[in-house]
Amino acid sequence: MPVLVEVVPAARACRYFVTYAAIGLPFRLIGPIEGEQALNRNTFIRAWFDDGERLIGFDKLVHADVELSHRYFYDEDGALLSALVTMAGEAPVRVTLPEIGAE
Template sequence: MNQESLTGLAGPNGAGEPACRYFVSYTGVRLPLRLVNPIEAAALSNRNTFIRAYFDDRDTLLGFDKLVYGEVELAHRYAYHPSGALRRADIVMLDEDAVTLHFDESGAPTGD
């Protein structure tokens, strides 16, 4: 997955370019994953592994790329219901087929 895959990435209101921020890691098993330990862009040159995350103008996580030695090892892209509950998660892992998960209005998996 590369930067071109971000075409059309926008928040629930569809407005604006996503803001990019960086993190050391993520936590949890529920989607969307929770990103932890923010880092400044200036600190990236000293890191082999980091997360590049994209947020809309309401600070909603739209997706992230986990970079390891410059290669995207894991990528998530999220879409939300108007209520703010997760609607869809597109997940790509290095050397594996992409997976798309769907969620109902309450954020529960639908099995689609």
């Protein structure tokens, strides 16, 4: 499965989800599923978390192609600093505070 943006090196755990809620950043992932279940779905989210269980990135896969990719960057206190957002066929866009808005 291709990845639009490389995984953040701090990733410690990869988990799978059915979908997400797109209200502010970082997105809230919904409906955790096991890896085997993801293989039986046309659309799913593959997400990475750091040691503090913060979401540091995800890929939305549709028919095995990455359609949307987010990578999140936090400060030492855990506050979101910026996000790198990539949609299939488009150049990555970095969103920084205060553009991020409410979390």
